[in-house]
Amino acid sequence: MRRAQRSRQETLALRRQLIGSSCKLFFSDDPVKIVKAKGQYMYDEKGRQYLDCINNVAHVGHCHPDIVKAAHEQNQLLNTNSRYLHDNVVDYAERLSKTLPEKLCTFYFLNSGSEANDLALRMARQYTKHEDVIVLDQSELCDRDLYKSKDQVMKDIHKNWLKMKSLEIVNAIIVTFCMCSNITCYMFQIAAFFVESLPSVGGQIIPPAGYFQKVAEHVHKAGGIFIADEIQVGFGRVGKHFWAFQLQGEDFVPDIVTMGKPIGNGHPIACVATTKEIAEAFAATGVEYFNTFGGNPVSCAVGLAVLDVIEKEHLQAHATEVGNFLMNLLNQQKIKHPIIGDVRGTGLFIGVDLIKDQAERTPATAAAEYLITRLKEEYILLSTDGPGRNVLKFKPPMCFSMEDAKFVVDAIDNILTDMEKQCLSQ
Helix, strand or coil, X not given: CCCCCCCHHHHHHHHHHHCCCCCCCCCCCCCCCEEEEEECEEEECCCCEEEECCCCCCCCCECCHHHHHHHXXXXXXXXXXXCXXXXXXXXXXXXXXXXXXXXXXXXXXXXXXHHHHHHHHHHHHHHHCCCEEEECCCCCHHHCHHHCXXXXXXXXXXXXXXXXXXXXXXXXXXXXXXXXXXXXCCCXXXXXXXXXXXXXXXXXXXXXXXXXXXXXXXXXXXXXXXXXXXXXXXXXXXXXXXXXXXXXXXXXXXXXXXXXXXXHCCCCCEEEEECHHHHHHHHCCCCCCXXXXXXXXXXXXXXXXXXXXXXXXXXXXXXXXXXXXXHHHHHXXXXXXXXXXXXXXXXXXXXXXXXXXXXXXXXXXXXXXXXXXXXXXXCEECEEECCCCCXXXXXXXXXXXXXXHHHHHHHHHHHHHHHHXXXXXX
């Protein structure tokens, strides 16, 4: 018999008792208990519908019937250790290869984006015979000691990204790497530059065109390779292109690309794509790389279904159309509400900076937290990111509609208007 559903408070109490305290919940002071989801909507234990503006894992929509069907049908036939020969893994690798530059033609399948990044780092160190890795400050990777250069080569200039002009940003990066190249002769060499193609944790950042090319040039001179992390922003989210690194131009090709999250629409699958040269150097260790269920028949069936849905439902074009509409609505709010300092993004990857003052651009952290709490009360799920936790981040399922965009922006407008009235009355 199926156990009766626990109350929200019972579930929360058990979680606090049994799950590690470092595993955080959204809205930790008053978490939402989600029991069902469909498309861009999620439902709590009382059946209340929430608009999901942040779940980039459910890439083509929560519980998409085509994805559920693909997993179910393959599960009925076979799911087993990845060492057995099976069509799905090669079919999926072939389909993925058609979305990527020709140079990126060798694939490794895993279970999560974190595993993919770990493997990419191992490959970089084996291929280059170097140890040090450069990451952007305020990125997902820099929070993990594994990815920090032992000599702290560079702490980056993230805090200045929004203040500096694009050319100045590029010049600052080039100067930093030139310094690293000079030091190379005497101290160390670089294994890799590791970057999200669109830095998300850093605050929904859009690097200027040409930035990656310049960085890659200096990284290669210093003996390293360029790793593009597409775990949050790949698979057509940016609209114009299938991969976010392609926003830099056709002349830019990373040495390794890592994938996760949207690749399986919630199913645990991830991937590393790289060159033959790097793959052969990795194999030359003589140590087998083995991932028990990475690339298993069910995972690859799901991955193929995700690619089918993106194509069949024209989700790249949809991301461009709806994303542009959402950006226009948000820019109208920027004119109306001084707390909005910047609106930036591409496709369905959008960030909204909330600031205390236009001159210093001091992060309005408390106001951002208050806003997302109020939005939750309006049954809209949104979250913040960035070093000041003041950037509203939009990364909804790709089926997010124009009606959804208008609904959430109207709610933001109303809440900001209330906040301004309260400030005046005080």
